[in-house]
Amino acid sequence: MKYIALLDCNNFFVSCERLFRPDLLGKPVVVLSSNDGCVVARSKEIKDRGIGMGVPYFQIKDTLNEIGATVFSSHFALYRDVSRRVFEVVRTCQSEIEQYSIDECFFTFESYDPHTLVAAIKQQVEQEVGIPVSIGVASSKTQAKYVNTVAKKTTGIAIWGEEEWERAAADIRLSEIWGVGRGRARQFDEKGIRTVADLLKCSRSRIDALFGIEGVRLQAELRGEPVLGIKASRPLQKSLMSTRSFAKETSDYDVLLNAIKYHLYQVVKDLESMDAKTNVIRVMITPSRYGDYAFYGASKEALLTAPTRDLFTLQQAAVGLLKQCFNPEVPYKKAGVVLSGISSTEAETGSLFDNFESADNNGKNSLSATIFSINKKHGKPLVQLGSVSGTNKKWESRKDAVSPSYTTSWSDLKVVRT
Template sequence: MAVRVALVDCNNFYASCERVFQPHLRGKPIIVLSNNDGCVIARSNEAKALGIAMGEPWHLVRERLPTKGIIVRSSNYALYGDMSARVMQVLARFTPLFEAYSIDEAFLGLAGLGGREEPHLRELRATVARETGIPVSVGFAPTKTLAKLANRFAKKEAACDGVLVLDGAYSALPYLDRCELTDLWGISHRLAARLSAMGIVSPRALAGTDARHMRERFGVVMERLVLELQGVPCIGLEDAPADRKSILCSRSFGRMVTDRREMEEAVATYVARAAEKMRRQNLATAQLHLFLHTNRFRPADPQYAASRTIALNVATADTMRLTTAALDLLGGLWRDGYAYKKAGVMLLELVPARQVQQGLFDKADSNRRKALMTAIDAINRDHGRGTVTLAAAGRTQAWALKSAMRSPRFTTRWDELLAV
């Protein structure tokens, strides 16, 4: 039996999460700002209609527009993460073939519905809305790529009322005619330009190409894309998310950092955070990358940006080893006399922690050290982040990020519950 694919995508997810507990925000333009209240990372439809762009720095929006009436929120990842888990839990009840694709999207494999797809998916949509309060759109098609396309129209077109079912590649054609190449899953602006140069200027033209020929010119990824547009499934459902290739922890500072000691605290804090994420996935790293820069949006200030990577002789998951390495790197990158806006730590070359190669001169993490890390992670999980840290991370953290406009963490903190 052929499995077909539904892509379920939450509408304006962050703004919708805010509205579940703050119903007075319905119908109003909402924007959510990135960590540290820097840039716009989510917009409600009303905010999109005002012409606020994704990624736009908030201070530029403020200069450009009268912001009275626009609801501004700092990002509340505790809330969004919890609401995402709830939506995924409801969706997983509808099929065992389930892939959580991002915080607000999931692919569902469905088979054996024999023409009852649309009522089934409408029921799914209504259930998610009733149980979690989050509105979703559903695109259904023979392949993932077409399901993405269907979802786009399910969301945009009032006539679809949130659900669009495409029986096959043929029924996708009218929709292909109504979008651009860059609207397709996996087509970047650069790729679209290359295709246009070959005379393939529209999604329908791309769907009409010969997949094998496209493979010769662009590689196997493009071949799959073309086949998927033609209704041949090539991208399977992955039940487990692939291991990450790298782990990043970077933040803008709450205020400019000019003191080296403060920068060391920030770097040590980011290392600890990234290392904790890495240990949660049972990984270890053999390469650490550090970067820092001044505020690019203040061209009048002296500008400096630097980054460097260090290769570790033996992969490690030990916060102490990584902190030592990162502070060494910082010593080489730091320049006095600049006002730093942001720093970040990236862990690269991730390997499963159980398969670490011993080095000739350096030993892998000792069992004692591993046990210490496990204990620290457990304490910080049970008693709140930052309960146990290295002294290098400091206690005051005057540089820490602002999230001045965050709404309460309604679902994860007893002292921030909705009061009625």
């Protein structure tokens, strides 16, 4: 029989922090957002105390101190690296997987003993990487997504067939189903369709008339008829963005320039990994939303003559846009870079001016690619343009409790003595 499974890492950011701090197992742990603003990950012990997701840190700081909670600043380099390791292990067990997010992936398989197969995958991931995972198995992606929530509350593995769905359908509200947001749930509710059972009882023609193709697909998926297939290769993103709030406001042009160069490097690095190019770049700098200059932010966009991922070309454009945005009277709190018009290098079309610019561009592209190759080899940005790696880092976010780079920096490796 054919199944679709969803593997999800439990409390992923918290689990990554506990990976090298086993003394925190079973103890309350919180991970904060960029700039230590609000809660983005909670251990079970924190959830049990009723502390919600997205709560501003300053509101619960005293409570966390009282219960002896350990607080971490977000460390995305660590989380991305652990994520890569998790999915590498899954790929050794299943050849085609769809990575849905940093801590989730779908995969299909055929087996007469599904529990044994997914239990082996779960054991291998937890043994080789150390991250606890839950696996939900059903007949469609939408079903598997819900069943995974059941797995998290039980043994870490849940497998539902027709019988289990029929038994539970009347108790599952549509608002709990993947892809049904508040607006859509309200529309269903207005038509008297509140549970999975209600939706399955409706005729296809009625659902089509009320909710269109999206409603028909949802109904089919919840019947166990897979409409959403596994996408082993991810489609190109429409845009790439890197942005971050500063620890303190600044009106210093050099600080903003350094921040823009940093964010540009991040998005161009993603372009390199996607083997793609861009022809639109946007730079934005904004003040605090709560100050006197809230409406003095600026954003400028440039359309390039030809798609590129050359760091030199894009940085030249970014610096020009920043100069247009900058106002020395405004205290800025955030900066960022957005790339759009993204296309595959395979689908690239030539520019009218290629013959005049090709020699210069080829040299730039080669040097840009060499920079990323060196940095990838060493696991950190050893070579960069300008002063990004220098001392002018007043633009960085607050990270008062960031953990060491256990998996990406030699100097932060754990030392074991016998």
